[in-house]
Amino acid sequence: MKPNVAAAKAELSHLDMDESPATIRNKSRDFFWYSPVLKAEMDHLEADFVVNPKSEDEIIEVLKACYKHDVPVTMRGGGTGNYGQAMPLAGGCVMHVTGMNKIKEIGLGYVVAEPGIIIKELDTELKEKSGQELRMVPSTYSQASLGGFIAGGSGGVGSANWGALRDLGNINRLRVVTMEEEPRVLDFTGEELHRVSHAYGTNGIITEIEMPLAPAYDWVDLFVRFDTFRAATEFAGALAAEPGILIKLASVYAAPIAHKYFQRVKAHVSESDHLCGVMVAPHSMDGFKTLLDRFDEGEVIYRSDDVKWDRHPGPVFEYGWNHTTLRALKFEKDLTYLQVRYGDDIEKIMEAYETFSNDLYMHLEVMREGAGLSFAGLPIVKPLDKAGLDKLVAAHEKMGCLIFNPHRYTLEEGGRQAADQRQLDFKREADPKGLLNPGKMITWDEPDFDYSDMYSYAGILPKPEAAE
Amino acid sequence: MKPNVAAAKAELSHLDMDESPATIRNKSRDFFWYSPVLKAEMDHLEADFVVNPKSEDEIIEVLKACYKHDVPVTMRGGGTGNYGQAMPLAGGCVMHVTGMNKIKEIGLGYVVAEPGIIIKELDTELKEKSGQELRMVPSTYSQASLGGFIAGGSGGVGSANWGALRDLGNINRLRVVTMEEEPRVLDFTGEELHRVSHAYGTNGIITEIEMPLAPAYDWVDLFVRFDTFRAATEFAGALAAEPGILIKLASVYAAPIAHKYFQRVKAHVSESDHLCGVMVAPHSMDGFKTLLDRFDEGEVIYRSDDVKWDRHPGPVFEYGWNHTTLRALKFEKDLTYLQVRYGDDIEKIMEAYETFSNDLYMHLEVMREGAGLSFAGLPIVKPLDKAGLDKLVAAHEKMGCLIFNPHRYTLEEGGRQAADQRQLDFKREADPKGLLNPGKMITWDEPDFDYSDMYSYAGILPKPEAAE
Numbered sequence: 001m002k003p004n005v006a007a008a009k010a011e012l013s014h015l016d017m018d019e020s021p022a023t024i025r026n027k028s029r030d031f032f033w034y035s036p037v038l039k040a041e042m043d044h045l046e047a048d049f050v051v052n053p054k055s056e057d058e059i060i061e062v063l064k065a066c067y068k069h070d071v072p073v074t075m076r077g078g079g080t081g082n083y084g085q086a087m088p089l090a091g092g093c094v095m096h097v098t099g100m101n102k103i104k105e106i107g108l109g110y111v112v113a114e115p116g117i118i119i120k121e122l123d124t125e126l127k128e129k130s131g132q133e134l135r136m137v138p139s140t141y142s143q144a145s146l147g148g149f150i151a152g153g154s155g156g157v158g159s160a161n162w163g164a165l166r167d168l169g170n171i172n173r174l175r176v177v178t179m180e181e182e183p184r185v186l187d188f189t190g191e192e193l194h195r196v197s198h199a200y201g202t203n204g205i206i207t208e209i210e211m212p213l214a215p216a217y218d219w220v221d222l223f224v225r226f227d228t229f230r231a232a233t234e235f236a237g238a239l240a241a242e243p244g245i246l247i248k249l250a251s252v253y254a255a256p257i258a259h260k261y262f263q264r265v266k267a268h269v270s271e272s273d274h275l276c277g278v279m280v281a282p283h284s285m286d287g288f289k290t291l292l293d294r295f296d297e298g299e300v301i302y303r304s305d306d307v308k309w310d311r312h313p314g315p316v317f318e319y320g321w322n323h324t325t326l327r328a329l330k331f332e333k334d335l336t337y338l339q340v341r342y343g344d345d346i347e348k349i350m351e352a353y354e355t356f357s358n359d360l361y362m363h364l365e366v367m368r369e370g371a372g373l374s375f376a377g378l379p380i381v382k383p384l385d386k387a388g389l390d391k392l393v394a395a396h397e398k399m400g401c402l403i404f405n406p407h408r409y410t411l412e413e414g415g416r417q418a419a420d421q422r423q424l425d426f427k428r429e430a431d432p433k434g435l436l437n438p439g440k441m442i443t444w445d446e447p448d449f450d451y452s453d454m455y456s457y458a459g460i461l462p463k464p465e466a467a468e
Numbered sequence: 469m470k471p472n473v474a475a476a477k478a479e480l481s482h483l484d485m486d487e488s489p490a491t492i493r494n495k496s497r498d499f500f501w502y503s504p505v506l507k508a509e510m511d512h513l514e515a516d517f518v519v520n521p522k523s524e525d526e527i528i529e530v531l532k533a534c535y536k537h538d539v540p541v542t543m544r545g546g547g548t549g550n551y552g553q554a555m556p557l558a559g560g561c562v563m564h565v566t567g568m569n570k571i572k573e574i575g576l577g578y579v580v581a582e583p584g585i586i587i588k589e590l591d592t593e594l595k596e597k598s599g600q601e602l603r604m605v606p607s608t609y610s611q612a613s614l615g616g617f618i619a620g621g622s623g624g625v626g627s628a629n630w631g632a633l634r635d636l637g638n639i640n641r642l643r644v645v646t647m648e649e650e651p652r653v654l655d656f657t658g659e660e661l662h663r664v665s666h667a668y669g670t671n672g673i674i675t676e677i678e679m680p681l682a683p684a685y686d687w688v689d690l691f692v693r694f695d696t697f698r699a700a701t702e703f704a705g706a707l708a709a710e711p712g713i714l715i716k717l718a719s720v721y722a723a724p725i726a727h728k729y730f731q732r733v734k735a736h737v738s739e740s741d742h743l744c745g746v747m748v749a750p751h752s753m754d755g756f757k758t759l760l761d762r763f764d765e766g767e768v769i770y771r772s773d774d775v776k777w778d779r780h781p782g783p784v785f786e787y788g789w790n791h792t793t794l795r796a797l798k799f800e801k802d803l804t805y806l807q808v809r810y811g812d813d814i815e816k817i818m819e820a821y822e823t824f825s826n827d828l829y830m831h832l833e834v835m836r837e838g839a840g841l842s843f844a845g846l847p848i849v850k851p852l853d854k855a856g857l858d859k860l861v862a863a864h865e866k867m868g869c870l871i872f873n874p875h876r877y878t879l880e881e882g883g884r885q886a887a888d889q890r891q892l893d894f895k896r897e898a899d900p901k902g903l904l905n906p907g908k909m910i911t912w913d914e915p916d917f918d919y920s921d922m923y924s925y926a927g928i929l930p931k932p933e934a935a936e
Contacts, residue, residue: 107751108683108685108686109683109750109751162711167712168755168759169713169714169754169755172754191758191761212712215682217576241838242631242636243631243836243837244603281577283575283576283578283640283680283681286637287636287638289658290657290658293658344839368711371708371839371841
């Protein structure tokens with residue numbers, strides 16, 4: 001099965017395609033460079049061509065033509081994924097959907113939109129027209145697309161209240177096109193949503209999305225300073241545990257993150273200050289202050305509706321989730337990060353904080369999980385090579401921490417190292433030739449893979465030096 | 469200190485007062501008759517006079533005159549409390565505030581209103597004018613006043629999502645008038661709220677209330693049938709534990725409650741059917757159905773937006789919370805109830821279900837509590853006298869269940885059998901003569917009371933037979 005790129009391209013020549021090599025290279029990349037491991041493996045990747053469909057019909061055309069000529073198709077939205085989700089391991093076609101950015105319907109509690117809409121634009125229009133907003137957004141919301149968030153994200157700003165993106169009720173409906181000789185258009189709800197949510201576009205192309213909404217309050221952004229990491233962590237947990245205090249974000253940044261990497265915060269903290277970044281509904285500020293007063297320490301150093309700084313720090317959520325690492329990377333380009341789940345066990349967090357103090361700076365995000373809470377860790381990791389990172393991951397796992405390894409480009413390795421049977425089954429049905437984002441689903445290529453080392457997709461484009 | 473009722477009455481004669489003995493008797497009563505014990509103790513109680521102030525100024529006049537003439541003042545809203553909260557143990561003045569029913573301000577996320585407003589009227593206007601509603605309401609919301617809910621309630625419909633009324637953030641501000649020679653008007657927020665919330669009006673009179681609001685969705689009412697009580701309980705818990713499924717109510721009615729006491733449900737269930745009553749946001753129905761499908765049993769027999777019955781059952785929340793007992797009492801006037809907290813321990817609930825199967829029918833309400841959930845029990849108890857009820861309470865406590873005894877008229881016995889120091893301290897300051905709702909705060913009258921038996925207020929009006 002050799003792709004006939006030229007034939008597919010010719011068949012699609014009436015569509016909007018990018019011709020400039022620089023644009024093609026640029027549109028073949030995402031935020032994979034968060035990881036030195038992925039940077040080494042994926043930096044050379046490039047699509048053969050980039051197409052920008054404007055409608056579901058055009059998507060179907062692309063899928064049909066590429067199916068016919070055996071050309072791989074990798075979906076891309078805003079390109080803010082940092083697991084290399086949107087990068088074409090085997091080249092072929094990269095399909096950009098940011099041109100499919102219409103809002104189709106706004107109702108009380110829900111919105112129907114196209115996948116390519118930039119989340120910030122969606123939220124701005126939702127607030128303006130209906131006083132509503134998405135329940136949760138990635139910290140990259142000014143660049144990320146809605147479809148990309150669903151296909152490649154797992155939660156974010158808002159998860160402190162609403163849980164993870166794949167929790168029941170956080171996505172209402174997905175319309176999906178298959179990659180068959182005659183592509184089918186399917187509407188998924190309920191359990192079926194899990195076939196394609198967080199599947200990196202490996203088994204279908206999302207063309208329409210219905211999401212639940214929450215009221216858009218004028219969230220109060222705050223930074224709260226603590227002397228100890230434990231106190232900051234305990235406060236963030238206690239805040240998220242109050243059912244009557246409505247919050248959207250509860251981040252914890254261990255010292256010296258704020259002083260070292262948060263440029264506009266630097267003047268207001270010392271090297272040893274630990275910080276919480278929180279978003280609180282205005283009508284929950286009394287409850288917030290009351291809770292904070294119950295803690296011995298905890299000093300509000302910034303409050304968007306009151307305490308002003310000479311230089312506006314911007315939205316507090318742009319310090320949380322993946323933006324914490326992003327800000328650090330601006331200062332030290334060799335830094336990296338991990339993604340850890342500690343559950344609700346603060347003692348385990350403290351153990352990790354002490355054990356790994358030479359390797360990383362702790363960064364936590366509180367999420368609702370089931371009936372309780374879970375702390376997600378996105379620590380900033382000091383420069384380490386692959387072997388060092390693998391060792392650090394193993395040490396976390398030994399401690400009982402679940403790692404979603406962000407130094408891997410496959411679904412399984414970035415997840416729970418096991419087949420997602422629903423995704424795999426649907427790929428069999430929807431992508432019989434295995435052309436959708438190839439190499440990202442191990443269990444499709446190599447069901448017996450043993451996870452003893454990083455998976456290396458056999459069909460990956462050769463690196464330039466190897467190709468010479 | 470002998471009250472001079474005539475003098476106080478004369479001083480207040482320019483205010484709206486009730487003269488008819490039937491009205492005075494009627495306005496001196498609440499839903500105390502839920503309890504056979506309270507019925508025996510309190511049935512004869514009657515105010516000397518009833519005054520209906522229309523403003524804070526008039527309230528101050530009443531408090532000043534009654535202070536001057538040593539006349540007890542008991543506050544009353546809609547009279548739906550079932551701990552005898554609004555009943556004048558020592559006679560004197562009952563102050564009805566349902567005339568103080570203005571909405572003063574509606575903002576995004578909050579409302580400012582007078583205490584006498586009927587909650588249903590408040591919610592109706594809130595929804596109409598702003599698309600919002602109170603976070604939680606009592607099942608008696610069509611009769612209950614907002615001030616009465618705060619002074620005498622603890623949670624209700626909405627607690628499945630927002631927790632208890634006294635949780636941080638669920639009341640924003642209370643304006644309170646003291647009963648001193650010169651009454652003071654105080655604004656309470658934060659920790660100060662606990663001085664007067666759920667204090668039965670024993671230490672100040674609430675004259676203005678600021679409450680947080682939630683979006684008013686067109687909640688879908690459902691009844692879901694189960695073969696076993698365990699399955700119904702597990703489903704209700706699982707539903708409330710899903711952060712992405714927005715609900716307002718998750719009630720569990722063990723068999724044969726629905727068949728025996730829910731007139732319009734009877735035709736749709738058998739004697740052995742256990743029922744859940746739930747309210748789900750329309751945009752969470754997909755999540756709800758998906759969750760229900762994960763349970764082996766669980767059949768939707770009523771859905772307000774779809775499955776219709778010949779005879780409309782009315783709002784599902786009017787089957788939950790205190791309404792469950794209320795409906796049973798319409799059939800068997802000697803029944804009564806308990807208020808039990810099981811925490812999140814379903815095995816303890818099952819143990820109680822089996823142990824007490826001869827004494828009661830289980831009825832549960834799921835609430836959010838801290839980072840988790842708690843099951844509140846309001847079981848329907850078969851006719852028992854005081855001794856029998858005391859034995860049943862003791863058996864629950866032995867099992868490790870917390871009881872809020874609804875067969876007592878004092879704050880302490882209906883709560884955790886201990887002084888609420890904040891309430892007591894504030895009473896010292898705000899009601900130096902002890903005239904506000906006397907006899908309801910044991911620690912004011914008798915700090916060394918040992919709770920070995922029911923408290924009996926020394927100043928209670930003598931029963932007619934005793935008076936003869």
